[in-house]
Amino acid sequence: MEDYILISYLKNQLKSTDKAKVEKWLKASPENITYFKNLKKIWLQAGNIPELASPDINAAWNRFDNTITKRSLRNNYQIIFKAAAAIAIIIGCYFVFRLQLPLWKAEKYIAVSSGDSIKKLILSDSSIVWLNKNSKIFYSNKYNKNRRKIKLEGEAFFEVHHFIDIPFEITTQQASIKDIGTSFNVKSDTLAKKVKVAVVSGKVDFSDIVVPVNEAKLHINQVATLFANHSIKIRNVNTVNENAWLTGQLVFHNQLFSDIAEAIGATYNSKIVFADKKLAEIRITASFNHQSLAEIMNVLSQTTNLNFKITDKEILFYK
């Protein structure tokens, strides 16, 4: 009978068949019983370790408690030091921020209005804006040669400084005009809800703000008008007269009186009408340079051999 089997028997871990075998062996002779008793004695003594049988749990717990208390204190000191350091850093950052404030300045918009006279404005990228009377532009205080966006109310003539691949954008209530280096005239009429762009040089992208896919690419001597109904009408004309309000130059070469009337009307903010439709079809060649409306009317009258009458609302040409 092996010792390990007897130990299993002692621990009551044997299957009933094996258990029966052991008991049979025990009954077989008194020597077996003695052998077993001695083995049992050794087994019991081997396990007789008071510290294991009844350990001093209180002492063990106290030892543990002391250790964690010491650690907590140490951690508390660490937390205080870290907090102090963090506060110092935050204070430091605050002062740095204060000193560096200009870099982080809030975005503001600058408004320039022309009032009674034409105003010339040179932007930080060297682009020039000529504001017609009673017009306004708005631009960000962060406007620079990398970010060029302006909002327009009224009429202005733009001479945009050329920077490769950096567009210059003008928005009005209805349209967006984008170009890279050109000169063009924009007239935004919020009452009639139309925007007219005339390109004097270069190329321009003209699009509807509400429906951006509604767009046109314009080149020299094209005038496009965006109407309230979102239609864009393009005319190929000499755009030299489109910024006559600025240049004072009006040049007409064998043009219909009706077209001339329109150009003069737009420049001088007046309405020219005809008593007879046929009068509007007369062709005229003339040029004007910084002349008053009255002077222009006189010249036209003489050239066409027509009379005109000025009223509050309009100028009427008749035979």
Added chain:
Amino acid sequence: MLNKKEIEVIFRTHYKDLLNYAYTFTGNIHFAEEIVQEVFLSVWEQRNKIEIDRSLKNYLMGAVKNKSINLKTRYINKYKQFENIEEYNITASQEIKYDENEFNFQIRESIKMLPQQCRTIFLLSRFTSLTYPEIAKHLDISVKTVETQISLALKKLKHSIFEFK
């Protein structure tokens, strides 16, 4: 989440079993006590993540086993030193720390003298309710090895007792 009071309850409930289990690896009370302390310190550090459920005891036992194995591999010489010191103390004063019974003393000494694996197997059998197959699985050895080692351990213990009644 565990607070200190809850940890104390767990500590007091399982301390004896954990200590005994640690002893099966170390064969040395001091190291066994230290291992249990360290296991509970880990619990303390992780107290925000641990939940009490049925498997907590298994978790603790596993932790004891890991620490015992780690301690052994790192301080294998220290173990030996410790044992020598104990011996020295006893021969010098003849005062046995545990009790006066010489029989008991002899047995304890010869357990210490057992080869490492033999000792672990024997102590696991003695101090836990694991069966031989369970011990075999626990130590990743064959059942036959376990049975052989048990018999071998007992044989050595018997030889160390000069009185055999």
